[in-house]
Amino acid sequence: MSFEPPSENRKISRRRFLLSAWAASIVVLSGQSFSALLRFFQPMAEPGSFGGKVNIGNVSEFPLGSVTHVQKGRFYVSHVDEGILAMWHRCTHLGCTVPWSDGEDQFHCPCHGGLYNTKGEVLGGPPPRPLDLFPVEIADGDIIVDTSHVIERSQYDPAQATPV
Ligand code: FES
Incomplete structure (x- = not known):
């Protein structure tokens, strides 16, 4: 049994994976921020109920x-x-x-x-x-x-x- 150091291809693959994960997290955070912004502009409460x-x-x-x-x-x-x-x-x-x-x-x-x-x-x-x-x-x-x-x-x- 022998230990092989990671190949150059594998290093690039890991880098791409991290970039993809980072990009995906930016997309998710942007989506959540946009959703929160939409809720901010909606009325706080239905007329005639708590909050109004x-x-x-x-x-x-x-x-x-x-x-x-x-x-x-x-x-x-x-x-x-x-x-x-x-x-x-x-x-x-x-x-x-x-x-x-x-x-x-x-x-x-x-x-x-x-x-x-x-x-x-x-x-x-x-x-x-x-x-x-x-x-x-x-x-x-x-x-x-x-x-x-x-x-x-x-x-x-x-x-x-x-x-x-
Ligand atoms: S006495 Fe009402 S919450 Fe403690």
């Missing part, structure tokens, strides 16, 4: 004291004394979806036991701040929530509610 403005209907459908989950917008509408709050259903601790608990009359995060009241204020557990808000406007009696803009807050302020 969501019309959830007439104010009369949300009586004082009610807490309503709007799944397509990923938020809760809470009608408190001062007006309407739209709160992202995402826990401010580690981001779990926070369900409203009718029996407890509070939001109760299943992940680490975070508790929030109807205004989104922290009542207990590890969340560092109240539930985040989305801007609310009332147009022709309809509640419109802008889920493209998240408002973080350190505490509840009555001015955060949109009067109805």
Whole structure:
């Protein structure tokens, strides 16, 4: 058995292979970049869903004291004394979806036991701040929530509610 050094042809072949691999990777990267560019110019969200403005209907459908989950917008509408709050259903601790608990009359995060009241204020557990808000406007009696803009807050302020 003898060992033969690589031939000149084999060296050229390897060089060609590396050039081909390099060219192929450039083509793939260019394709991915072009695809990302196309997505950048597409609308961020479908109208009426999370990421855009969501019309959830007439104010009369949300009586004082009610807490309503709007799944397509990923938020809760809470009608408190001062007006309407739209709160992202995402826990401010580690981001779990926070369900409203009718029996407890509070939001109760299943992940680490975070508790929030109807205004989104922290009542207990590890969340560092109240539930985040989305801007609310009332147009022709309809509640419109802008889920493209998240408002973080350190505490509840009555001015955060949109009067109805
Ligand atoms: S994610 Fe909600 S309490 Fe931790």
